[in-house]
Amino acid sequence: MTATDLPVTAGRKLPFVQAVPEAIAQCMRDDADVFLAGEDVAVYGSVFGTTRGLLDEFGPSRVLDTPISEIAIIGLATGAAAVGLRPVVDLMFMDFIGCAMDQLMNQLAKMKYMFGGKARLPVTVMTAAGAGTNLAAQHSQSLEAMVCHIPGLKVVMPSNAYDAKGLLTASIRDDDPVIFIVNKFLLGATSDVPVEPYEVPLGLAAVVRPGTDVTVVAHGRMVGEALAAAEALASDGISLEVVDPRTLQPFDLPTVLASVAKTHRALVVQESVRYAGIGAEYAAQIAEEGFDELDAPVARLGAPFSPVPFSPVLEQAYVPDAARIAAEARVLMGT
Amino acid sequence: MPPSELAPTPAQLVDMHRRMARIRHFEEEAGKLVEGGKIPGALHLYVGEEAVAAGVMVHLDVDDQITSTHRGHGHVIAKGGDFKLMYAELFGKATGYCRGKGGSMHISDLDLGILGANGIVAGSVPIAVGAAFANRYRDTDRVTVCFFGDGASNEGAFHEAANMAALYQLPVVFVCENNLYGEFTSQPRHQRVTDIADRAVGYGMPGVIADGMDASAVFGAAGECIARARAGGGPSLLECKTYRFYDHVGVTGMRIPYRDEAEVDEWKGRDPIAALELRLVEEDVLTADAVAAVHQSVVAEIADAIAFAEASPDPDISSLTEDVYSNPIEPGGVR
Ligand SMILES: Cc1ncc(C[n+]2csc(CCOP(=O)(O)OP(=O)(O)O)c2C)c(N)n1
Ligand SMILES: [Mg+2]
Numbered sequence: 001m002t003a004t005d006l007p008v009t010a011g012r013k014l015p016f017v018q019a020v021p022e023a024i025a026q027c028m029r030d031d032a033d034v035f036l037a038g039e040d041v042a043v044y045g046s047v048f049g050t051t052r053g054l055l056d057e058f059g060p061s062r063v064l065d066t067p068i069s070e071i072a073i074i075g076l077a078t079g080a081a082a083v084g085l086r087p088v089v090d091l092m093f094m095d096f097i098g099c100a101m102d103q104l105m106n107q108l109a110k111m112k113y114m115f116g117g118k119a120r121l122p123v124t125v126m127t128a129a130g131a132g133t134n135l136a137a138q139h140s141q142s143l144e145a146m147v148c149h150i151p152g153l154k155v156v157m158p159s160n161a162y163d164a165k166g167l168l169t170a171s172i173r174d175d176d177p178v179i180f181i182v183n184k185f186l187l188g189a190t191s192d193v194p195v196e197p198y199e200v201p202l203g204l205a206a207v208v209r210p211g212t213d214v215t216v217v218a219h220g221r222m223v224g225e226a227l228a229a230a231e232a233l234a235s236d237g238i239s240l241e242v243v244d245p246r247t248l249q250p251f252d253l254p255t256v257l258a259s260v261a262k263t264h265r266a267l268v269v270q271e272s273v274r275y276a277g278i279g280a281e282y283a284a285q286i287a288e289e290g291f292d293e294l295d296a297p298v299a300r301l302g303a304p305f306s307p308v309p310f311s312p313v314l315e316q317a318y319v320p321d322a323a324r325i326a327a328e329a330r331v332l333m334g335t
Numbered sequence: 336m337p338p339s340e341l342a343p344t345p346a347q348l349v350d351m352h353r354r355m356a357r358i359r360h361f362e363e364e365a366g367k368l369v370e371g372g373k374i375p376g377a378l379h380l381y382v383g384e385e386a387v388a389a390g391v392m393v394h395l396d397v398d399d400q401i402t403s404t405h406r407g408h409g410h411v412i413a414k415g416g417d418f419k420l421m422y423a424e425l426f427g428k429a430t431g432y433c434r435g436k437g438g439s440m441h442i443s444d445l446d447l448g449i450l451g452a453n454g455i456v457a458g459s460v461p462i463a464v465g466a467a468f469a470n471r472y473r474d475t476d477r478v479t480v481c482f483f484g485d486g487a488s489n490e491g492a493f494h495e496a497a498n499m500a501a502l503y504q505l506p507v508v509f510v511c512e513n514n515l516y517g518e519f520t521s522q523p524r525h526q527r528v529t530d531i532a533d534r535a536v537g538y539g540m541p542g543v544i545a546d547g548m549d550a551s552a553v554f555g556a557a558g559e560c561i562a563r564a565r566a567g568g569g570p571s572l573l574e575c576k577t578y579r580f581y582d583h584v585g586v587t588g589m590r591i592p593y594r595d596e597a598e599v600d601e602w603k604g605r606d607p608i609a610a611l612e613l614r615l616v617e618e619d620v621l622t623a624d625a626v627a628a629v630h631q632s633v634v635a636e637i638a639d640a641i642a643f644a645e646a647s648p649d650p651d652i653s654s655l656t657e658d659v660y661s662n663p664i665e666p667g668g669v670r
Contacts, residue, residue: 044519044593067489067525068456068517096455099490134376134427136438138454306656310438311427312375313649 014193016186019161020050020126023168024088026197028058031086034172037064037076038090038126046090048128048187070096074103077123081177082111088172091127094181095138097147108177109152123177124168129157130183130221130271131308131319140308140315142220142272147179148249148281154202155249157181159223161191163246166200174202183220183271205252207259211241214329215259217282218269219245226269228322229329238333248278256282257290264295265332269325274302301328339543339555343393345620350393351550352615353629355385355608358409360633361418364641365408365425366586374425378439381409383548383580386607387512388413390545390553390575391480394561400448400466400479402459405440406512406579407452410482415447418640428647435650436658456517457483457490460509464496467507467570478564479507480557486517488531497572501538504569508560511574512547518583519593535572547577548607551614578602 014022028034036054038046042065045052055063066073070091077087091097097104104125112119131140148155154176158164164182171178208223209230218226223244230240241259245251260266266286268279283298301320309315343351362382368374381388384406392413395401403410411421416432424431424442432442443451450466453459463481470477487493488511500507511531515522528534535542541563545556553575560571580603582588615621621629 039517040519043524044591047518065520065524067520068486069489069491071491099455099492134438136376136440136454137436138440138458139377304656306659307436309436309650309655310376310424310433310441311435311650313427314435314652314655317652317655 012193012195013190014161015188015190016161016164016182017049017188019165019193020168020182021052021054022193023165024051024054024172025057027088027169027172028054028062030197033084033086034088035062035064035085036088036090037066038073039066039068039092041065041090047092048182048184050126050182050187051090070100071103074100074108074125077125078103078108078111078121081121081123082119086122086172088124088126091125093139094127094129094143095141097127097143105150109150112176113152120175121177122175124171124180125177126180126182128182128184130185131303131315132185134310134312134315136310137307142270144181144248144272145276145278148278152177153249154178154247155181156202156247157183157220158246159186159220159244160189161193163200163206165193166198167202167246169197170199170202173199178202181220185221186224189224200246202247203250203252204247205243205245205255207241207255208244209240209242211239211263213239213263214241214265214267214332215256215263216240216242216267216269216325216329217245217256218242219248220271222269222271222320225320225322226325229325232322232326233329238329238335240329245282251282251285253285253289256286257293260286260290261293264293266290266294267299267301267325267328267332269320270302271319272303273305274300275305277302296332299328299332301325339559341555341558343551343554345618347393347554348551348611348615348620351386351389351554352608352611352621352626354389354392354413355550355611356629356633358385358388358412359608360630360637361412361421362408364637365422366581368425368641370586375427376438377584378425379406379584380579380581380586381406383602383607384512384514384577385409386550386553386611387510387547387575387577390550391510391557391561393554394558395448395478395480397447398475399477400450400463402450402463402466402479402481403452404459404482404484404487405452405454405456406484407442408439411442411444411449411452414449416442416444416449418636419643420444422640422644423647426644426647427649428644429650429654430643430647434654434658457487457492459483460487460493461496463507463509464500464505467500467505468503470506476565477506478561480561481507481509483509483511484517485511485513485515485522485531486520486525488534489517489526497538497540497570500570501540504567506564506567507570508557508564509570509572510557511572512577513574514577514579516579516583516594519591521594530574532572532574538572540569541571543571543573545573545575547575548605548610550607550611
């Protein structure tokens with residue numbers, strides 16, 4: 001299944017930043033067990049604007065401003081979920097996940113398994129990743145690999161407003177903990193977003209641009225960069241197929257392998273640090289399962305092995321972009 | 336604890352005034368630069384809170400340490416930070432305090448005992464305890480002062496660090512800058528206590544409250560806490576009631592209302608610099624002309640510093656991956 005099999009849009013344009021609260025609102029209308037908590041998510045509507053309007057509709061018993069207490073925020077969700085609620089909590093910048101790590105990694109992720117399957121933990125943790133906004137080392141990280149490494153967590157990272165609404169709806173309705181990662185850079189990006197509730201199924205990649213020469217696997221902000229690279233290379237007769245996993249854990253390998261069977265070359269792109277990044281996992285899976293199809297080793301592109309720098313010139317050099325994706329694709333093509 | 340009897344000498348009043356004027360002008364100009372789009376990223380301005388930094392820092396020498404917060408410029412300036420290096424850092428230039436890698440939220444000067452501004456709320460509190468531990472371990476009489484906000488007092492890191500400092504009777508002073516808001520959430524909406532100093536009882540250390548708009552009051556209270564720490568009497572928690580005149584980020588922020596204009600005006604009416612100047616003149620410590628001369632010299636120094644920063648080069652791209660390690664290892668190099 002590809003993106004074209006998903007519900008047809010109603011032709012309404014909506015920015016990413018509004019698609020998020022729309023998904024939450026629809027889930028909250030639908031299910032009285034859904035509540036939202038986080039720092040400045042109620043009165044202020046989140047520093048990113050991703051929860052704006054929800055307090056007005058649902059009131060302070062269902063939309064809660066919390067103290068600056070990340071441990072307690074994830075614990076609140078975990079405990080409430082264990083006894084039957086369906087929490088949505090917001091961790092603001094993904095960098096702050098460090099403060100909450102025990103509750104996330106040792107409690108929320110493991111409770112079901114440790115209890116012999118008895119717990120059901122339908123928690124959605126929203127958080128914002130991404131560099132490029134001049135916020136330096138502690139407000140710019142993309143830590144998706146860290147959470148993907150923890151069994152018990154599902155991880156999604158939409159690249160556009162349509163997927164954001166559908167994936168968030170699916171995440172909230174899912175009975176397991178889902179880390180829903182927004183890229184700050186994409187918040188203003190607009191796409192067709194149906195008014196009615198819909199799900200983009202978890203674990204389903206999308207072929208966002210068909211092509212024949214190189215499969216580019218990219219998520220989050222890198223999808224747009226990959227599309228721009230595809231556009232740039234098209235005039236040179238190089239055809240990129242861009243595949244957006246959308247859900248990072250679990251990874252939709254079959255969709256990617258079907259693409260590689262066509263192109264015989266794969267480039268895995270991530271915004272985050274390349275070393276031990278999620279792209280390493282994808283590249284390994286593609287190599288293991290698609291070895292016979294490959295005409296070249298799987299290539300990887302990611303950030304250098306350093307924290308995110310503040311200086312705009314350094315930060316620009318840090319984040320992979322369309323030009324570098326195109327250059328890597330050319331190397332793969334041997335041109 | 337009863338209010339302190341410790342009072343500043345005329346020379347100390349003048350010293351505090353100069354430090355406060357330096358902070359004020361630095362911040363006003365930085366605010367203009369960021370609102371004008373000349374400085375990248377986010378600035379958390381300290382305007383309104385100057386009496387706290389000044390009243391504490393006059394008691395410290397260069398060998399004493401401080402840890403700071405995201406709202407750190409005032410602390411750095413009061414501890415002796417260099418305007419040129421500070422502005423250059425805000426501009427992300429190679430000549431900045433952090434070679435352009437840190438920006439506003441990470442300005443540091445280890446030679447001046449400034450262990451860094453910090454982008455993680457309460458992230459610096461445990462670090463202050465570590466520095467205090469080292470001071471005592473080496474049998475020095477150095478003191479560490481840890482600045483943090485009312486919002487930060489709700490983080491687990493603060494509680495763990497405060498308890499440990501009290502347990503080991505370490506030479507650290509926890510200075511809570513209670514400006515009544517954590518981001519956009521007012522204190523009564525993020526904690527039940529009104530006086531954060533009350534929490535000191537729970538850790539087994541003295542808790543003191545000072546009027547953070549009055550440099551002399553801060554001077555007295557901080558002086559006692561710092562002297563106690565220096566003499567081996569252990570940590571204290573000093574709460575300074577203060578107010579930030581501008582938005583959480585920048586000057587006007589996102590213009591989303593979350594506090595009363597009347598409240599802002601009332602606090603602006605208690606401007607700590609104006610109040611101190613009134614006193615300096617009334618008590619014949621300085622003439623009005625001498626006060627004006629302080630401002631003039633600071634303004635001139637700032638103009639120079641900004642010119643220096645603007646004329647400074649951007650960091651070289653090659654510096655991107657430098658300074659990740661003190662001892663970078665060449666894999667397989669030495670056997
Ligand atoms: C661990 C963590 N959580 C949340 C934030 C986002 N944040 C930045 S400043 C701030 C408010 C801090 O309030 P307070 O400690 O009172 O300091 P103030 O800004 O008032 O000086 C918040 C929530 C952060 N930087 N780090
Ligand atoms: Mg505060």
